[in-house]
Amino acid sequence: MSTTASEASRRRTFAVIAHPDAGKSTLTEALALHAHMIKEAGAVHGKAGRKSTVSDWMDMEKDRGISIASSALQFEYAPEDHDGEPFMINLVDTPGHADFSEDTYRVLSAVDAAVMLIDGAKGLEPQTLKLFRVCKARGLPIVTVVNKWDRPGRSPLELVDEIVNEIQLQPTPLFWPVGEAGDFRGLARINDDGEAEEYIHFLRTAGGSTIAPEEHYTPEQAVEREEDVWETAAEEVELLAADGALHDQELFLECTTSPLIFASAMLNFGVHQILDTLCALAPAPAGRDSDPKVIEAAAGGNSVAVDEHRDPTDDFSGVVFKVQAGMDRNHRDSLAFMRVVSGVFERGMQVTHAQSGRTFSTKYALTVFGRTRATVDAAYPGDIVGLVNAGSLAPGDTIYAGKKVQFPPMPQFAPEHFCTLRAKSLGKYKQFRKALEQLDSEGVVQILRNDARGDANPVMAAVGPMQFEVMQARMDVEYNVETVADPVPYSVARRTDAESAPVLAKQRGVEIFTRTDGELIALFGDKWKLAFVEKEHPELTMETLVAD
Numbered sequence: 001m002s003t004t005a006s007e008a009s010r011r012r013t014f015a016v017i018a019h020p021d022a023g024k025s026t027l028t029e030a031l032a033l034h035a036h037m038i039k040e041a042g043a044v045h046g047k048a049g050r051k052s053t054v055s056d057w058m059d060m061e062k063d064r065g066i067s068i069a070s071s072a073l074q075f076e077y078a079p080e081d082h083d084g085e086p087f088m089i090n091l092v093d094t095p096g097h098a099d100f101s102e103d104t105y106r107v108l109s110a111v112d113a114a115v116m117l118i119d120g121a122k123g124l125e126p127q128t129l130k131l132f133r134v135c136k137a138r139g140l141p142i143v144t145v146v147n148k149w150d151r152p153g154r155s156p157l158e159l160v161d162e163i164v165n166e167i168q169l170q171p172t173p174l175f176w177p178v179g180e181a182g183d184f185r186g187l188a189r190i191n192d193d194g195e196a197e198e199y200i201h202f203l204r205t206a207g208g209s210t211i212a213p214e215e216h217y218t219p220e221q222a223v224e225r226e227e228d229v230w231e232t233a234a235e236e237v238e239l240l241a242a243d244g245a246l247h248d249q250e251l252f253l254e255c256t257t258s259p260l261i262f263a264s265a266m267l268n269f270g271v272h273q274i275l276d277t278l279c280a281l282a283p284a285p286a287g288r289d290s291d292p293k294v295i296e297a298a299a300g301g302n303s304v305a306v307d308e309h310r311d312p313t314d315d316f317s318g319v320v321f322k323v324q325a326g327m328d329r330n331h332r333d334s335l336a337f338m339r340v341v342s343g344v345f346e347r348g349m350q351v352t353h354a355q356s357g358r359t360f361s362t363k364y365a366l367t368v369f370g371r372t373r374a375t376v377d378a379a380y381p382g383d384i385v386g387l388v389n390a391g392s393l394a395p396g397d398t399i400y401a402g403k404k405v406q407f408p409p410m411p412q413f414a415p416e417h418f419c420t421l422r423a424k425s426l427g428k429y430k431q432f433r434k435a436l437e438q439l440d441s442e443g444v445v446q447i448l449r450n451d452a453r454g455d456a457n458p459v460m461a462a463v464g465p466m467q468f469e470v471m472q473a474r475m476d477v478e479y480n481v482e483t484v485a486d487p488v489p490y491s492v493a494r495r496t497d498a499e500s501a502p503v504l505a506k507q508r509g510v511e512i513f514t515r516t517d518g519e520l521i522a523l524f525g526d527k528w529k530l531a532f533v534e535k536e537h538p539e540l541t542m543e544t545l546v547a548d
Helices: 005-009 025-033 057-065 097-109 126-138 156-167 218-225 229-244 248-254 273-279 293-300 426-443 466-479 501-505 527-536
Strands: 011-018 073-075 087-093 115-119 142-147 170-178 186-190 197-201 212-215 255-261 316-324 334-343 350-353 360-361 366-368 371-374 386-389 399-400 418-423 448-449 459-462 483-487 492-496 509-513 519-524
Touching: 011 025, 011 097, 011 126, 011 218, 011 273, 025 073, 025 087, 025 115, 025 273, 087 273, 097 126, 097 316, 115 126, 115 273, 115 386, 126 156, 126 527, 142 483, 156 170, 156 229, 156 255, 170 229, 170 273, 170 360, 197 218, 197 229, 212 218, 212 360, 212 426, 218 229, 229 483, 248 255, 316 426, 334 426, 334 459, 366 483, 418 426, 426 466, 448 519, 459 466, 492 527, 501 509, 519 527
Parallel strands: 011 087, 011 115, 115 142, 142 255, 170 255
Antiparallel strands: 073 087, 170 186, 186 197, 197 212, 316 334, 316 399, 334 386, 350 360, 350 399, 366 371, 366 386, 418 459, 418 483, 448 459, 448 509, 492 519, 509 519
């Protein structure tokens, strides 16, 4: 096996998805703790002693206790029974709030599997359902983790039924809870035949800030120790097995079934079982198909040959899924987060930007652990690399070496909230424009312009209103520019074209803008205004802005 193939085979790249407050960042911290990357978890009991987690680096995240930007963590991890080289984990903690679903969508285009985190008391929630559908559409295998089992909640069988009925995903228990929600004593390890073959009893630590010690018992010993509590767990496992809820690797990879684990990220119960499951079952990095439009253009006379498919062992290629500035106040730079798709990335190598055809050197490349940076000299398929000050790169862009490849672009979500943004002080206009350019390149919001409003008063378009708060906070902190946001009387956006735009611009309650990517966007006062224009002018182009 080649070095590239060997390195790719030990990579596991996944995202954690969930509804807000399901415990994503706490779980991320706990996973890093079990990989011995940190000595103490950042989330601890007690308001006075609560710390921000290592993956939440933005001031707003620390103040509000939620993740509002995705962050990438990379670390090695070796399961206890693993004899070979440790696995290289690339973990992306995603924002759970619906206002930042576009950021999460981009992350899901850069991973090979997902951990779907569910609150044991609340079950499936709206954002969980939405993100699951994105995973399903992308064919991402899902490991389901029921979190917060140390708190009162619903019955485990009820949660399984809800998952089956709501999203048609069959959970297949690998680690079943011993003790009802709020009385979490440990886990029953389930074998391939659907039998509880071992009892793992957890011992609490102070505040759950360190790895919870484990005691292992046979089923017979478990009966003596836990009596009817163990017997209840064993009976529930037997019932699910009789119903066919057994792990099948092929069905898991097809996103038909989902390995199920119960845990408490806050207490560090069941955490290394999650890591072990991902190492054993989650897929290693796979290849990608090139953009069909680029292939079609090449076939139509383009002199540049284009790869139709890039395998992990082919020449280097990578896709940018996020651009982020302001992660370190000591470094006024931006990072383009790139997922290595194929080949070996070497710091300093010359690569080509597929969208522009320009070549550039990757002199400054980093791996990122929350806010902590480390220079990376080589990276392999599945790895996440931060390219410093690669100003021409935007989410969805492809970079490559060797034969050209260009992966499909990332669609933008349909914005539903709009406002104008201006600097409070005219003397800050230069900094305002610079900040606007940077945050636009990151895709924090969509920026719409037209001649009537000018560059000093652009319209911001966002999926959710909290995106405007993030933009204003970052302008203030990173560029020392205070801004004023004013609402505009629009609530619906549609893509249009050069032929339709002049006619639409004459309609009352409609305004035409140009987005940064060159697309013409028509804003309508409300859905009734849109319906009226569509009825009166069916010949005009008014396309819905929805991610594929």
